[in-house]
Amino acid sequence: MNISDSETIAGYLATMDLERTLNIADADLVFFHTCCVRDSAESKIVGRIGETIHLKEKKKDLIVVISGCMMQQPGAAELLSKKFPHIDLMIGTSNLSSIQDLLEQLIRNKDKKNKFQKTQIECFNELNSKFNENDDVLRSSWPNAWVPIIKGCNNYCSYCIVPYVRGPEISRIPENIINEVHHLLKNNYKEITLLGQNVNSYGNDLNSDWTFTKLIESISNYDYKYRVRFMTSHPKDLSQDLIEAIAKNNMVSKHIHLPIQAGSDKVLRLMNRKYTQEKYMNLLTNIKNQIPGVSITTDVMVGFPGETEDDFLETMDVINKAQFHNAYMFVYSQRKGTPAASMPNQISRLEKMDRISRLIKLQNSISCEISKKYLNTTYEVLVDNMISGEIYCGRTDNGRLVKFKAKDSNIIGSFVNVKINYNKGSSLWGDII
Ligand code: SAH
Ligand code: SF4
Secondary structure: OHHHHHHHHHHHHHHOOOOOOHHHHOOEEEEEEEEOOOOOHHHHHHHHHHHHHHOOOOOOOOEEEEHHHHHHHHHHHHHHHHOOOOOOOOOOOOHHHHHHHHHHHHHHHOOOOOOOOOOOOEEEOOOOOOOOOOOOOOOOOOOOOEOOOOOOOOOOOOOOOOOHHHHEEEOHHHHHHHHHHHHHHHHHOEEEEEOOHHHHHHHOOOOOOOOOOHHHHHOOOOOOEEEEEEOOOOOOOOHHHHHHHHHHHOOOOOEEEEEOOOOHHHHHHHHHOOOOOOHHHHHHHHHHHHHHOOOEEEEEOOOOOOOHHHHHHHHHHHHHHHHHOOOEEEEEEOOOOHHHHHHHOOHHHHHHHHHHHHHHOOOOOHHHHHHHHOOEEEEEHHHHHHEEEOOEEEOOOOEHHHHOOOOHHHHOOEEEEEEEEEOOOOOEEEEEE
C-alpha cells in the first residue's frame, strides 16, 4: 500500500517537472511517506528524517516533506515538527491530492532571507469521503502494477491504527479500475495486484451489485498473458464465490494472503477479529480442497495484551496445523488511541521476544519443509527483477519467489519455465529450461 501511494506521490511530483533520484545527496526535495502500523516502522522513519538535518545544513534550499499515516495521528505532526523544525511540509492521508498546490505555495512563501518558514501542517481531521483518482501514477514496479481498489477499513481490530488514520472503507468505482487494468495490460504490464486492507469488502459501500468476485472476474478475461493477484483478505469475509472464481480462472494467481493473527479464541475475540480458530481452519481446508496448488501465507502476532503462555501455545499449534507457505510475524505494538493499548495485562518485552523467536523458528522450519516439496518440479515463472549480476527472480503462479540464473535482462517481464533444483531455507532456486 505504501509503495502504491508512493508511486502516486511520485506521479504528482513528476507533473511538476521533478525527476526521481536514487541518491539522496542529489535531491532538491526529500519526501517521506510514513507508516504507523507498528512502532518499528515509526522509529525507522524518525531515524531517516533525522538524517536530513545535515543535508539541509549543506543545502539550504532542500525541501523536506512528510506525509502518510503517521501525520494523521492526533498531535503527531505538531510533535514531529517540534522535534524536527527543519521539516517544511507535513501532509495528511486525505490531503495528498493537494501536493502540487502545497509545494508551489511553499516555494512562493519563502521569506525575505530566502529561507523556508516554519513547518506547514496540512492534515484534515475529517478523512476524505471519496476515492481520489489519479492518472499520473509514476510506476516503478513493472512488470507488476499495484492497483488500489478500496481504501480505509471498517473492521476496527482492537490493536490496529489503520481505521483511525485511513478512515472508513471507500471502494473505487469499478469502471475506473477496469479501465486502468486494461490500460496497464495494453502497456505491457504482466501482473496486476489489487490492493486493499480488506479486498473482500470491495463494493459494500457502492450500493450496487459489485463484489470483489465480480471485479476479479471482470478483469481476468482479457486476451493477454498476465496474472491477477490481490491482498489482503480478511478471513471473516472471504466468500465461497471467490474461492470458485480463483479456482476456475487461469489468470488469477493461486495465492491467498489470509492473516490469522492468533490461535487462541480468547485472543481472537479480544482482537475483535470476528472468527474462531475453528472457523479459520475450516476456511483453510475449503480453500486447499478447491484450489489445487494454492499457497497460503499469513500475518500473525505475539504478545497481544492478556496473551498467556497457553494462548501462545495455541498460536504455535495452529501454525503447525495450518502449514502456511510463509508468514509475516509481528510483536504486538501498543498503538495510542486503539482499544488494545489500554487493555490490562500488557506483555513484557522480554516475554514478547521469547515468543516471537519460538514462533519464527517454527514457521521457518515449516516454510523450509514446504519448499522441499517444490524440488525437481518445473513451474512457469514471471520474471520480475534482477537481484544481482546474472541472478534474476520471479514468481510462480501461486506466488512463490524463485531465483535463477539468466544472461539477458530482456528476460524481465517474460514468462519462463524454471525447474526448481534446490532450496536455501524457504527460498527456491532453479534453472530455466
Ligand atoms: N488489513 C490487513 C493488514 C493490515 S496491517 C489485515 O487485516 O490483514 C498488516 C499487519 O500488521 C496485520 O495483519 C497485523 O498482523 C500487523 N499489525 C497491525 N497492527 C499491529 C500492532 N499494533 N502491533 C503489531 N502488529 C500489528
Ligand atoms: Fe487493521 Fe483489522 Fe483493518 Fe486489517 S482489517 S487494517 S488489521 S483494522
